[in-house]
Amino acid sequence: MTDRDAAALDAATVAALARLMGYAPLDAPAAARVAAGAASAVAAVRASAAAPLGDAEPGSFLAELERLAGPAP
Amino acid sequence: MIDPQRATLVEAAAALAQGALSSEELTRDCLARAHRLNPALNCFIRIEDEAALAAARRADAARAAGRTLGPLHGVPVAVKDMFDDPGRETSSGSPIRRGFRGAATATALARLEAAGAVVLGALHMSEFALGPTGHNAFYGPCRNPWNPAHIAGGSSSGAGAAVAARLAFGALGSDSGGSIRLPAAANGILGLKPTYGRVPRSGAMPLSWSIDHIGPLARSAADLARLLGVVAGHDPRDPSASRRPVPDYAAGLGSGVAGLTLGVPRGVFRDGVAAEVERALEAALATLEAAGARRVAVTVPGAEHLAELGRVILYSEAAALHGHWLRTRPEDYSPQVRARLATGLAIPAAAYAEALQLRAPLLRRFCDAVFAACDVLVTPALAIEVPTLAATDVGSGASMWSTIAQLVRCLAPFNYLGVPALSVPVGFTANGLPVALQLVGRPFAEATLLGVAAAYQRLTGWHERLPPLH
Numbered sequence: 065m066t067d068r069d070a071a072a073l074d075a076a077t078v079a080a081l082a083r084l085m086g087y088a089p090l091d092a093p094a095a096a097r098v099a100a101g102a103a104s105a106v107a108a109v110r111a112s113a114a115a116p117l118g119d120a121e122p123g124s125f126l127a128e129l130e131r132l133a134g135p136a137p
Numbered sequence: 138m139i140d141p142q143r144a145t146l147v148e149a150a151a152a153l154a155q156g157a158l159s160s161e162e163l164t165r166d167c168l169a170r171a172h173r174l175n176p177a178l179n180c181f182i183r184i185e186d187e188a189a190l191a192a193a194r195r196a197d198a199a200r201a202a203g204r205t206l207g208p209l210h211g212v213p214v215a216v217k218d219m220f221d222d223p224g225r226e227t228s229s230g231s232p233i234r235r236g237f238r239g240a241a242t243a244t245a246l247a248r249l250e251a252a253g254a255v256v257l258g259a260l261h262m263s264e265f266a267l268g269p270t271g272h273n274a275f276y277g278p279c280r281n282p283w284n285p286a287h288i289a290g291g292s293s294s295g296a297g298a299a300v301a302a303r304l305a306f307g308a309l310g311s312d313s314g315g316s317i318r319l320p321a322a323a324n325g326i327l328g329l330k331p332t333y334g335r336v337p338r339s340g341a342m343p344l345s346w347s348i349d350h351i352g353p354l355a356r357s358a359a360d361l362a363r364l365l366g367v368v369a370g371h372d373p374r375d376p377s378a379s380r381r382p383v384p385d386y387a388a389g390l391g392s393g394v395a396g397l398t399l400g401v402p403r404g405v406f407r408d409g410v411a412a413e414v415e416r417a418l419e420a421a422l423a424t425l426e427a428a429g430a431r432r433v434a435v436t437v438p439g440a441e442h443l444a445e446l447g448r449v450i451l452y453s454e455a456a457a458l459h460g461h462w463l464r465t466r467p468e469d470y471s472p473q474v475r476a477r478l479a480t481g482l483a484i485p486a487a488a489y490a491e492a493l494q495l496r497a498p499l500l501r502r503f504c505d506a507v508f509a510a511c512d513v514l515v516t517p518a519l520a521i522e523v524p525t526l527a528a529t530d531v532g533s534g535a536s537m538w539s540t541i542a543q544l545v546r547c548l549a550p551f552n553y554l555g556v557p558a559l560s561v562p563v564g565f566t567a568n569g570l571p572v573a574l575q576l577v578g579r580p581f582a583e584a585t586l587l588g589v590a591a592a593y594q595r596l597t598g599w600h601e602r603l604p605p606l607h
Contacts, residue, residue, distance in 0.1 A: 073483060081482045085460070088467035094476040097538070102483035105452070108445030109488045112495055122347075122493035125500070126334045129555050130381055132504045133332075133581035137384040 073103040141166045142607060146212055146306035146360035153200075153211040160200075160211025164193035164255050167213040170607075171257060171304045177606055178280045180289070180298035182218045182228055184258040189213065192255040199253075206253030208363055215305040217293050218259035219266065219342035220246040229342045230262040230292075232275050233462055233469045243340025244375065245309055245351050245368045252367040257305055260295030264474045266311055266344045267455065268292055269319055269544040270529040274471035278526050281323060282604035283570050287523050290323035290544070292316040296354045297324035303607045307355040307364050311341060313348045313451055314444075315548030318560035318575060321354050322518035325562045325571030325604065327590060328354040329361050332581045333555030334379035336365070337372030345454040346377070347493065348447055348552045356600050358591035361559075362386035365583060381581060389584045390591040395429030397589065400511025402437045406547055410520045417564035417572040418517055424596050425589070435510045438502050443550030446492045446499070448480075450553070453489040456481025473531060500554050500580075508579050513589055516547045518560040518573035551577055559586040562599045571599075 075095035082090055090098065139152040141163060153160055168186055175181050196211035219229045221239020228234050242250075250256065261279040263271060271279040271294030279294035281287040282302040289298040293310030297320025300308050310317040312330040321328025329352045336351040343349060353364035366386045372378045399422065410418070426432055437443075456463075459478050467475060507514055521543045529540055551558040559576045566572055576586045594600055 078479065078483045082479055085482055086464040087479065087482070088463070088475070090476060090479055091472075094472065094479070098476055098480050098483055101448075101480050102452075105445045105449045105480075106484060106488045108442035109449055109491050109495070112439055112442045112446060112499065113491055117491070117494045117498070120494045120498060122490075122496065125347075125493075125497050125555065126377060126379060128497040128500055129332060129334060129580040130379060132500065133381070133579060136382050136581075137584075 073099045075099050078102070142303045142603065145357045146355055147357065147363055149306050150209060150212050150363070160193040160196040160255060161190060163211065164189050164213050164257070167257055167304055174302055174304060174606055177285055178282055178298050178302060179277050180261050180279050180295040180302065180304065181215070182259045182261050182276055182295070183226065185225070185256065188225070189255050189257045196253055196255060208252050208367060209249060210253030211255060212253070212306050213255045213257050214249060214307045214309070215257045215260050215296070215299055216246055216249070216309040217262050217296055217311060219262060219311060220309065221340035222246060225259065227342070228259070230264045230266070230273050230276060231469065233466055239340055241340055244337040244372045245341065248368050249309065260293070260299055260308060262294060263292035264471055265459070266292040266313060266316060266342065267474050267477050269315060269541060271320070272526070272530060274473070280526070281523065281570070282606040283325060284568070285606065286527070287525050287570055288323060288529055290320035293320045293354065297321055297326060297328070300324070300326050300354050300356060301604055303603070307353055307360055309368070310352060310354055312350045312352060312552065313344045314447060314552050315545035317352050317354060318518055318548050318558060319544055321560040322562070322573035323523045323571065325599065325602070326354055326356050327358060327361055327562070327600070328352065328560045329365060329583065329586070330551065330558045331365060331369065331583055332557045334377055335581065335583065336368050337375040337378040339372055339374035343458055345451040347454060348451050350552065358587045358594055359387065359390055362390060362587050384584055386584050386587055389588040392588050393428060394425050394589055394592045397430045397513065398511040399425060399430050399432050400435035400507055400514045401432055402435050402440065402514065402516060404437065405440045406437070406516040410517055411522050413522060413566040414517055414520060414572050418574050421563035421574050421593065422515065425593060428592060428596060433511055435507055435514065438506045439499060440550065443499070443553050444546060446495065447549050447553035449484055449488055449492040452477070452481035453484050454481070496553065503554055504579060513585060514577040516575045516577065518547060518575040519544065520547055522566045522568070523570040547575060556580055557583045557586055559590055561590045561593060564599055
């Protein structure tokens with residue numbers, strides 16, 4: 065995550081989102097930690113998506129685990 | 138007569154089957170020790186004397202009538218306080234669920250009981266399973282039996298501490314980012330996060346339906362094999378449960394490691410590992426090599442992002458699951474857990490969907506890269522020494538957050554990938570706290586991991602040591 069990524073989400077935005085969802089207000093240090101944590105997590109998504117995902121269907125994850133396991137005993 | 142403080146779950150089951158002692162005697166012994174040590178360890182939220190003794194008497198009566206209930210007949214175990222049971226309260230470590238009784242028994246718990254297990258009570262856990270230290274603002278911290286000033290790990294804190302302290306022969310926990318493997322590592326026992334879909338989650342408190350795993354903690358690989366064989370398998374109540382047949386996990390325990398290739402990654406799995414942890418890990422690898430395993434260096438593609446990808450999913454789903462209570466009962470959350478849940482608010486929905494969509498392609502890439510080179514991946518379970526409760530408590534400063542991040546950095550990647558991962562004790566640091574490695578396998582290769590752990594345990598005696606508090 066770059067400094068610019070981290071700056072993309074600030075504590076005030078997190079506080080606004082919390083209000084939008086009807087959550088109790090977060091204190092400023094907590095909102096800042098949430099902003100940093102969420103920015104870092106989202107940066108990992110961006111860094112991992114190296115190619116278009118096309119028709120990748122999340123519901124097929126268990127089937128993929130079973131396929132990669134090889135034949136059942 | 139067995140020594141209940143030395144016997145493993147499998148040995149206790151055998152002693153019960155041979156009539157060396159009754160389940161009631163063994164259960165009374167466990168309950169007495171639980172009452173004696175719980176004030177120091179805080180590993181039980183509830184000790185259920187009457188229910189446990191009634192179950193033990195039923196087990197003894199069945200045996201006297203010539204009936205065998207199953208592979209856990211009469212064996213005392215305990216479960217994290219998050220498995221529904223109409224006959225028991227299930228707190229999930231939170232005042233919000235105090236007094237809650239599920240409508241139907243959780244499948245994993247029902248399978249334990251149907252196999253004859255005697256449930257001693259409900260084990261301590263982090264509030265709503267969100268937290269890797271074992272701190273709980275409402276129930277107090279769970280403490281480590283090797284040194285009560287140190288964390289027991291979380292979120293299945295009580296499971297780790299109770300099994301290590303010989304208060305129960307095995308336990309059931311949950312793992313959404315390391316919550317079985319971390320308490321196992323911190324307390325010097327074994328903990329298995331099975332493959333996603335291997336153990337049904339119906340009736341278990343959800344934290345993140347895409348990332349949650351249910352699994353056992355115990356003192357030996359054979360014990361884990363016994364417990365996993367009981368709880369694994371398809372469940373029509375859980376659409377995410379695999380229909381793949383359950384193998385005999387005990388069958389491969391004696392196969393050894395000769396000819397097996399162990400892959401040792403560097404990068405995020407070894408950077409900044411504490412020197413004493415590094416030494417114990419290298420010694421364990423040398424032991425396995427001396428027994429015939431071959432060691433190779435491997436690269437885990439995209440390793441630096443896997444834990445964060447898991448967190449995108451975990452926090453998004455957890456925020457949704459807790460949305461109603463966060464709006465209506467915010468005061469019933471600790472500020473720390475409320476803030477963690479709020480992380481899900483700040484993650485764009487598109488990022489959540491993309492993290493889910495990436496999961497199968499990244500799993501394929503992981504398996505292709507890693508298991509083309511080795512049979513089992515080996516990493517530290519816990520990269521740092523087991524920290525103190527004080528160092529991880531609220532108010533201990535900015536270093537607390539980096540310490541907490543260190544706790545799960547080797548563990549959380551495998552929740553995202555859904556592959557099986559097993560924490561195995563491999564020694565102690567100079568301050569007497571346990572060290573553990575993590576074995577990671579192909580999807581549904583739990584038997585391979587248990588075989589490696591069993592081979593290691595035959596060669597070493599770490600799992601036989603008793604903690605000062607037992």
